[in-house]
Amino acid sequence: MSFSWYLELYSKIVLQFADGKIAQGRLIVNSIVFAAISFTSRIPAGSVRAKCYMEQGATPTDLSPAAETLPDEAIALTALAGNWNNQPHNWVGMDPCGSKWVGITCTNSHITMIVLSGAKLNGSLSGDIGNLPELEYLDLSFNKHLTGSIPPAIGNLMKLKGLILVSCNFVGTIPAELGNLPRLGMLSLYSNNLRGEIPATIGNLSKLVWLDITDNQISGLLPVSSRNNLNLGLDNLTFCQHFHFGKNNISGSLPAQIFNSNMRLIHLLIDSNNLTGSIPPTLGLANKLEALRLDKNRLTGSVPPNLNNLTSLSELHLSDNQLTGPLPNLTGMNQLTYLEMSNNPFDQSQVPPWFSTLPALTTLKLEFLKISGQLLPPVFAFPPLQSAYLKNNHFNGSLNLDAGYSSQLILIDLQNNDIDDASPGDYSKQLLLSGTPYCNRGGNSKFCGSQLPPSPPPFSTPFENCPTTNCPSDQEESPTCNCSYPFAGTLLFRFYSFSNMGNWTHFTAVEVNIDKQARQLFSIDSVSVQNPRLDGNSYLDVDIRIFPADKLRFNYSEIISLSNMFSNKSFVAPDGFGPYLFIPNPYVDFTVPPSPSSKSKRLPAIIGGTVASVVVVVVIAGLVIYAIQQRKEAKKAKELSLPFGSWDRSNSSNSIPPQLRGPRMFTFDDLKKFTNNFSEDNSIGSGGYGKVYRAALPDGTLLAVKRAQKESTQGAHEFKTEIEMLSRVHHRNLVSLIGFCFEQGEQMLVYEYIPNGNLKESLTGKSGIRLDWRRRLRIALGAARGLAYLHELADPSIVHRDIKSSNILLDHHLNAKVSDFGLSRQLSGDGKGHITTQVKGTMGYLDPEYYMTQQLTEKSDVYSFGILLLEILTARKPIDRGRYIVREVRNAMDKAKDFYGLHEFLDPVLGLGTKPPGFERFVDLAMSCVEESGDRRPSMSQVAKEIETIMQMAGMDPQAGSATTSDSFSSTSRPHPYNSDTAYDYSGGVFTQKVEPK
Incomplete structure (x- = not known):
């Protein structure tokens, strides 16, 4: 008999496992059938990954010598794809290199790069990734439905240079096996849900330049060689320039070992953690440091007096700790542009002598301290100064600006100080003196109000002289007056060297750099930069949009390329901006070419031997019986487990749905039609319960359809409760239930459409x-x-x-x-x-x-x-x-x-x-x-x-x-991460507008 005959019969058997022990049954079928086929085709048997061949409709001749991909690597990649519900559109057949699978780069028949950032992957990353020995680069960033743990098998990829898994939903710990990768230069895992400690084995990565675990739930101590028996830790990474650890739960003291003259470290960002103890005196040895963020921790003790040895430092953030002792001496730190030390219980002190001796300083933030004394000229006169935040101190005497001030100075905040008198001269920007004796005695009301004067409008890329453009509601107008679906997201700069947001040249430079880099990939229409603002983490958020040229949408490959541009840092921020996080908005749809028909890919049948035929037929006959039995048992168990029992719309059923007033019972076909076959384009949210789709009735009425995960009873009791509750309560401040559907194993609730989310x-x-x-x-x-x-x-x-x-x-x-x-x-x-x-x-x-x-x-x-x-x-x-x-x-x-x-x-x-x-x-x-x-x-x-x-x-x-x-309404468009609450949530708020956290 031909292989095609086996394959057709195999497919029919697998369909019998729609309920019950599907995984177990399918593995049994795959293992035996593949073993029998291997008998005649000489493909090595015994691999569980063989099931991927069968489910892809492949035949053994797919691995003929004519294929460009080495067989083992084709197997591994196909098995990897078997864990994804939303595979790239042209991943068909069994020859990734020869068929030029999107996102795959090959060299000499080896798979060397996998780049699928922003590809809407849904599933997990399996250990099959470890069977690609020549892989040098793996980027699966911005796939928020890619979850599960990071497989330890990645530690087998001895040639891997870049591992970028940012802004996904990975859980579990950072595998210690990553320390086995001798060539790894970039390890970027920001914005996931990773827990546990940083493994000490990371210290093995002698080539590592970039280590970013920002915005996870990493805890424990920072690993250094003195804290374990492995003689490994961060202090071994002398080649590394970037330690980005902000927004985690790291505890313990700051290790002295990571500050030494052998380290090439230029960025140490450990803001928003739980560090305790004092800053080690070895800090002054890290003379290559350009940015230091230790703010929002619980550090105590004095700042080391040798801090001013860091003459290359331009950003210093020490605010929101419990630091004591004298204010640190910053004399000689001539590169310092941004200084933030607010909210610390430093000793009471006089105005420090370095106040007016920092030639590069643009931003001075010393709030809620105990600094006293008179602010004598020329304290505000050094040219780069833009903002001085000095409220809630004990500055006294007279404030005199007649002697001069920086032409760039836009804000002096001296609220709640002891200023007796003020002579602002011709200063016309923001001078805040409320809460001072000067204002309490009736000083100039212009400076004594606590409300800031209106700020200038935030930067937005100017448009050309566009005629009236009526773009459809789901499209946007580009600066060149064209309507389309832009690639959009938010850049979160973790530090920046300025505070004057009214100086638009900074943001124009961002626009120019993005435009330049994107045009190196392919043709685009234009770039728009909008709405710069500060968030609660003291990050500078900037919204960006990239518009396609001469078409409505970017295609699949273009979205991946644009996403990768930000994930691998090939977009370089202009001077004045530090390293960034990028949070993309979900793209509405991809322009995807139609996949070839599965029939067109079938290869000529392979005639099996008599022995193999007999084996397969006997095994299949037994499995048919087994499948039928399992299906009956599964169906019975499922009916008993559902809160509605075995509801059925047909008259033949003994059980009928409840007689509810108001909500309409929709058929599955109705909702399939109204949601355009539950298209991703109509998806407006998701959560633990399932997905929510925008639906349109024939009369144009918009609805929201909450669809539970297929073949799952998760949320079934809540499904029943919500129908019964909303069927009998009606109020303008309660969401209205329009109807429901429970056909074909589905649980769907239909609500009024609420356009502005939650x-x-x-x-x-x-x-x-x-x-x-x-x-x-x-x-x-x-x-x-x-x-x-x-x-x-x-x-x-x-x-x-x-x-x-x-x-x-x-x-x-x-x-x-x-x-x-x-x-x-x-x-x-x-x-x-x-x-x-x-x-x-x-x-x-x-x-x-x-x-x-x-x-x-x-x-x-x-x-x-x-x-x-x-x-x-x-x-x-x-x-x-x-x-x-x-x-x-x-x-x-x-x-x-x-x-x-x-x-x-x-x-x-x-x-x-x-x-x-x-x-x-x-x-x-x-x-x-x-x-x-x-x-x-x-x-x-x-x-x-x-x-x-x-x-x-x-x-x-x-x-x-x-x-x-x-x-x-004014828009801020800030899709920064905000994690879902806890496992108590059954719906995750899934019928809101489609947005991506963090």
Whole structure:
């Protein structure tokens, strides 16, 4: 019999394993069938990877001597692709080199490069990667659905020079086996979910130049040779120039060994970690350092007096630690451009002598210290100075600017100092003196207001003199007046040598550099740079867009090339900008050529021997019986496990769906049609439950379809709960359930389409909607009214159980709609006022009383709502690196101070220079909601009434709807990472706008 006959029969058998033990059955089939075929075709048997050949429709002659790819490497790459649900479009056949698979580079029949950055891969990276012995470069960056652990088998790739897995979703630890790679020069793993310690074996990488693990959950001590028995650690990496470790949980002291004259280190970035102890005195030996970020740690002790040995240093960030002793001596640091040492308990000191002797300094940040003395000329006169942030110190005497100041100086902030008098001369920029004796005696009101003067509009690439261009809503206009789908994302510069954001030449240079590098890849239309701003990590975020030339979309290969341009750092930032992270926006669609028909790839049949034929037929017959039995058992088990039992739309079934009022039952074919076959172009979000798609009814009505993962019961109980809850509650501040579908093993919920995503996305900058104080009040009121309806007007009353910012959706007018009722519970009518139930919700929002007693009441929602109010106020996560927002705010509150002493907690986007009416009542309301005892918390109707009062104090009408549409909102377009909450989430907020964190 021919191989084609075997293959056809094989395919039919595999289909029998649609349920049940599919993996086990398929492996059995593959192993035996492939063994039989190998008997006649002489392909080596015994490899599990053989199943990939079968599933690809390959035949043994695919590995004939005519193929350009070496057989073992073709096997490895095909097996690798078998773990991805979204393979590149032309990965067909079994000859990657000969067929020129996209993203694959070959040399002498060996696979030497895999570059699939931004390719929308979905799955995991298998150990088969270790079977590509000639691989020199692996870049799988910006594939947010690429998860699982980094396989230790990468340690087999002895020729690997670059390993770039940035902004994916890898978990687990950094494999110690990476230390086996003698040629590795670049190891970049930023923005994943990696945990554990940095393996000491990294110290083996003698060729390493770039080590970046920023924005993970790495913990433990920094490895150095004295801390282990391996005599390995970071101090062995004398060739390395970049240690980028920011935004992790690294603890312990800063090792003295990494500062020595043999190290070539120029960037040491360990900001936002948990370092303790003192800065070692060996710091002064690292004379090649150009940037040092140790801010946002818990360092103590004095700064080493030899700090000023670092004469090449241009960036120094030591803020937000517990450093004591005298202010460090910076005399002679003539390259220093940016100095930040705020929020440290340094000893009280006089104005240091180096204040006016740093010839390159552009930015001086010394806030909340204990510096006293008079600021004598020419302290602000050295030419490069742009900003001086000096508030909350003890500067005294007279401030005299008549003697001169830098022509670039745009800000002098001396608020809350002891300045007695001021002579600003002709200085007309931002001079802030509120909280000084000068202002308390009625000084010049121009300088005594706490609110900053309006800033100039942020930079945006200027457009040509375009005629009126009406681009479709999902397209953008380029600076050259063309409509298309740009490649877009955000560059996050981890340091920068300037503070004058009004000097647009900096950002023009970024635009020029991107344009130059992109045009070296292929033709583009233009580049746009927009909206530079500072984020909470003191990074400078800049939005960029690259527009395709003479077409609507970039194709698959072009997206990969553009993504790789940023992941491998071939885009070089201009002078004045430090190293960057890049966070791409999901690309709407790729222009993909049609794949060849699988039939056209079939090779001539191979005639097997009699012995092999008999073996295969006998084995297949047995497997057919086995498959049928397994399928029946799996189907029965699945029906019993589903909360709806065996619902069926046909009349022949004994079980029917519930008789619900309102929601419509959609057929699978309906929703398939309305979502354009669930196309990726219509995908607007994803989470642990599944994906959400935008759907359009024939009349043009937009819907959101939440589709559970195929053949999975994850979220099944929540599916049932949400249908039943939303079928009987109707309120303008609750999301509306339009219908549902449970055909063909699917679980889908159909909601009204909410265009502006969720509150969390707006607070963190992902949605591009800037929320001012008034908009936040109105959103808080809408959410409160929705909850009050559930608690007091629904019969029986309903506790939501998962109130959080990602479950508050914002419609076209920014009206709040409470969503995601999968965890909701009805309170019984027995008069107890509570039910005892298993604790569920999201950590950080959970009511501690409910957590301890398991007794659920409406006051549990009130507690979560209090956390939501604090989130509205601060834009901070409820729990961030072990810091709980309730405890932090409660400890910092001082009602005798302006803003209750909460300046440092307020969201900078609010721009609250002056205290808005009702601010204190808002804070008081939030704190009353998070009282430890539920009895001391207000009801939701009381909460809603108090917010109405606060709105009236702010001159707002609580009964009026939002007066503006989202089209007029100012945009920040900041898709910076904000990780999903915890495993308690079943939906992950999946029916929001499609955005990518971090």
